[in-house]
Amino acid sequence: MVHINGEDIAVAGKTLQAYLEESDYPLEGIAVEYNEEIIPKNKYSETVLKDGDVVEIVSFVGGGQQEGEKDTFKIGDREFDSRFILGSGKYSMELIKAAVENAGAQIITLAVRRTNTKKNENILDYIPEGVTLLPNTSGARDAKEAVRIARMSRELGCGDFVKIEIMKDSKYLLPDNVETVKATEMLANEGFVVLPYMYPDLYSARDLVNAGAAAVMPLASPIGSNKGLATKEFIQILIDEIDLPVIVDAGIGKPSQACEAMEMGAAAIMANTAIATAGNIPVMAGAFKAAIEAGRNAYLAGLGRVLERGASASDPLTGFLRD
Amino acid sequence: MSENQFFVDSDRLSDAALERKHLIENDPSARTNHMEYMEGMERISSDILDKVLSAVGEYDYENYTANDVKRALATDTCNIEDFKALLSPAAIPFLEEMAQRAKIETSRHFGNTVYIFTPLYIANYCENYCIYCGFNCYNDINRKKLNAEEIEHEMKIIAGSGIEEILMLTGESHSMSDIEYIGEACKLARKYFRNVGLEIYPVNSDDYKYLHECGADYVTVFQETYDADKYETLHLMGHKRVFPYRFEAQERAIIGGMRGVGLSALLGLSDFRKDAFATAMHAYYLQRKYPHVEYSLSCPRLRPIINNDRINPLDVHEKQLCQVLCAYRIFLPYIGITVSSREEKHFRDGIVKIAATKVSAGVSTGIGDHESKYEGKENIDAGDEQFDIADARSFDEMYGDMSAEGLQPVLNDYVYV
Numbered sequence: 001m002v003h004i005n006g007e008d009i010a011v012a013g014k015t016l017q018a019y020l021e022e023s024d025y026p027l028e029g030i031a032v033e034y035n036e037e038i039i040p041k042n043k044y045s046e047t048v049l050k051d052g053d054v055v056e057i058v059s060f061v062g063g064g065q066q067e068g069e070k071d072t073f074k075i076g077d078r079e080f081d082s083r084f085i086l087g088s089g090k091y092s093m094e095l096i097k098a099a100v101e102n103a104g105a106q107i108i109t110l111a112v113r114r115t116n117t118k119k120n121e122n123i124l125d126y127i128p129e130g131v132t133l134l135p136n137t138s139g140a141r142d143a144k145e146a147v148r149i150a151r152m153s154r155e156l157g158c159g160d161f162v163k164i165e166i167m168k169d170s171k172y173l174l175p176d177n178v179e180t181v182k183a184t185e186m187l188a189n190e191g192f193v194v195l196p197y198m199y200p201d202l203y204s205a206r207d208l209v210n211a212g213a214a215a216v217m218p219l220a221s222p223i224g225s226n227k228g229l230a231t232k233e234f235i236q237i238l239i240d241e242i243d244l245p246v247i248v249d250a251g252i253g254k255p256s257q258a259c260e261a262m263e264m265g266a267a268a269i270m271a272n273t274a275i276a277t278a279g280n281i282p283v284m285a286g287a288f289k290a291a292i293e294a295g296r297n298a299y300l301a302g303l304g305r306v307l308e309r310g311a312s313a314s315d316p317l318t319g320f321l322r323d
Numbered sequence: 324m325s326e327n328q329f330f331v332d333s334d335r336l337s338d339a340a341l342e343r344k345h346l347i348e349n350d351p352s353a354r355t356n357h358m359e360y361m362e363g364m365e366r367i368s369s370d371i372l373d374k375v376l377s378a379v380g381e382y383d384y385e386n387y388t389a390n391d392v393k394r395a396l397a398t399d400t401c402n403i404e405d406f407k408a409l410l411s412p413a414a415i416p417f418l419e420e421m422a423q424r425a426k427i428e429t430s431r432h433f434g435n436t437v438y439i440f441t442p443l444y445i446a447n448y449c450e451n452y453c454i455y456c457g458f459n460c461y462n463d464i465n466r467k468k469l470n471a472e473e474i475e476h477e478m479k480i481i482a483g484s485g486i487e488e489i490l491m492l493t494g495e496s497h498s499m500s501d502i503e504y505i506g507e508a509c510k511l512a513r514k515y516f517r518n519v520g521l522e523i524y525p526v527n528s529d530d531y532k533y534l535h536e537c538g539a540d541y542v543t544v545f546q547e548t549y550d551a552d553k554y555e556t557l558h559l560m561g562h563k564r565v566f567p568y569r570f571e572a573q574e575r576a577i578i579g580g581m582r583g584v585g586l587s588a589l590l591g592l593s594d595f596r597k598d599a600f601a602t603a604m605h606a607y608y609l610q611r612k613y614p615h616v617e618y619s620l621s622c623p624r625l626r627p628i629i630n631n632d633r634i635n636p637l638d639v640h641e642k643q644l645c646q647v648l649c650a651y652r653i654f655l656p657y658i659g660i661t662v663s664s665r666e667e668k669h670f671r672d673g674i675v676k677i678a679a680t681k682v683s684a685g686v687s688t689g690i691g692d693h694e695s696k697y698e699g700k701e702n703i704d705a706g707d708e709q710f711d712i713a714d715a716r717s718f719d720e721m722y723g724d725m726s727a728e729g730l731q732p733v734l735n736d737y738v739y740v
Contacts, residue, residue: 206614236400241611241614316419317419317426317676317677318418318419318673318677320670320672320673321418321641321642321645321670
């Protein structure tokens with residue numbers, strides 16, 4: 001018997017090369033220790049396994065996590081490990097580069113706009129491959145307009161993802177939940193993966209679930225305000241009650257606020273202004289990444305005891321119990 | 324763990340009936356498939372049964388530690404993992420802390436109110452053989468079904484005592500207590516009471532709709548145990564044998580337009596921690612699917628019945644019952660919790676200050692005996708009781724005792740629309 005990764009296996013007489021190939025090990029990504037010595041890859045075919053040999057086969061895994069327990073979240077049928085989404089609004093090449101390289105963004109939001117006849121910079125040229133495009137319907141004032149814009153974005157080759165933004169107020173840019181529910185239903189029926197931007201209202205969120213939304217995107221405070229989690233209590237209710245990813249969108253101004261939303265159980269954070277207007281864009285993008293990961297890990301770990309609840313009664317409440 | 328001895332033979336059963344009884348008691352293959360719907364039973368589209376059973380299947384309460392319990396007591400919102408810790412044996416040493424937390428949740432959602440109601444049994448005929456129940460078809464008891472006049476007579480006496488909320492019950496006999504009979508009783512109840520609930524055999528949603536139109540607005544159905552294999556060994560015959568149809572009763576009642584539904588396991592029949600967990604998860608998933616509905620939980624423990632005074636709730640002592648109720652309250656702070664007269668006075672007086680929101684008073688589980696019980700009149704024609712009660716306080720006594728405990732008794736706060 002040969003002792004391989006803690007198991008006794010009857011492979012004496014075979015070469016190490018033959019065993020690794022039979023067992024489907026990826027030869028590039030592993031290191032092999034043979035009786036406490038590392039065997040170089042070019043010696044695998046010369047090494048013959050004997051009874052009593054001890055073999056350890058190792059590879060790198062991210063952060064000590066096993067394959068299969070990667071912490072990802074799903075929208076539609078796509079899976080993401082980054083929980084930072086770059087919002088639209090203020091764009092620069094530097095911002096996109098920082099969002100992808102420093103914040104690890106895998107989703108980037110875009111707005112659909114009329115093309116000028118003059119040759120224009122196309123933002124799509126600057127977005128690296130592998131990043132999911134999330135076109136939004138900004139500019140729409142009702143469900144019908146949102147549906148038209150979504151169809152145009154699909155035609156532009158942006159895929160099936162769409163973020164619904166319907167605003168009828170140009171001063172505060174607050175989303176219209178009623179129209180958003182209507183647009184969600186229409187677009188979900190057309191096969192879109194719909195991410196509606198919304199005011200955090202439980203009934204509207206339930207209507208969005210029933211309308212076929214793939215996630216809900218409640219606002220933290222007025223868009224662009226950098227004021228943080230002004231709607232915290234209501235976002236918590238959505239997180240507790242809605243079985244879809246809750247992506248906190250709009251108003252997150254600092255990494256600490258993103259961290260707090262993630263600790264609450266948000267699935268992801270969308271931000272733009274906070275990074276776009278920072279003194280140093282790449283450094284701020286990195287700070288958001290770290291904050292979002294810290295909040296997520298805190299949520300997964302389960303927050304510890306913070307305070308004792310209530311005063312102790314002088315008479316115990318359970319003194320009446322018998323048997 | 325010891326088991327209850329449920330089987331009792333009556334010498335009034337014919338030889339053929341006894342033979343049939345023994346056969347289904349002793350030979351599982353003589354019994355029908357308890358997971359298969361019978362003819363006429365409505366099948367709704369729902370994933371709640373699967374969700375609840377898989378959640379219970381994954382629940383191993385021995386895995387939880389004192390630290391898990393402490394964490395659960397410290398978090399703002401108790402999630403499913405926290406609830407599992409609170410229901411585990413590791414939480415027993417923290418019972419007082421759980422009670423303190425439960426009290427805060429109860430007063431946050433209900434203030435210091437306690438609702439008072441009474442049950443009214445109108446018939447005790449039953450076609451099921453549920454081996455722990457006093458009404459089971461093989462149990463030799465006095466059977467009775469009140470006619471409309473008798474029902475009204477009972478209602479007048481109960482309403483005269485001051486009670487405004489009534490829960491009407493029947494044995495589970497489709498032939499002796501058909502839907503029209505129950506519907507007529509609801510119409511009568513609407514005359515005398517502000518709030519009418521039903522605890523009858525599960526029916527299809529169109530029957531629930533009819534009963535709702537007759538005036539009922541709350542439906543309670545106890546699953547008894549959520550362990551389907553154990554359920555099969557306890558419900559040997561009759562419609563009640565069909566586990567999934569009973570499980571889906573609340574959903575059909577909601578589809579039929581009822582404002583509220585109640586659910587429960589009967590503690591002592593099976594593993595009570597798993598059954599308590601399943602009950603709460605059943606309510607939890609229903610609430611997520613039908614958020615407009617009112618939900619309530621009960622917590623009955625097994626009681627002695629006529630012809631079998633040895634039936635007891637086994638390992639579910641008062642401490643464990645208190646743990647279950649505190650865990651329910653912390654996990655589902657908005658839910659109504661009813662503690663019936665199966666429990667003694669000292670327990671009910673204590674638990675209403677922690678977790679319970681509703682108690683019964685002036686209770687009889689017999690048929691047509693309110694006059695004798697309320698006014699001391701001789702009554703030789705009553706139907707026998709479903710189980711022995713443990714707290715016989717009248718409405719006035721209960722009202723006085725609850726007030727003396729510093730609670731505000733509420734007779735109802737409801738409007739039928």
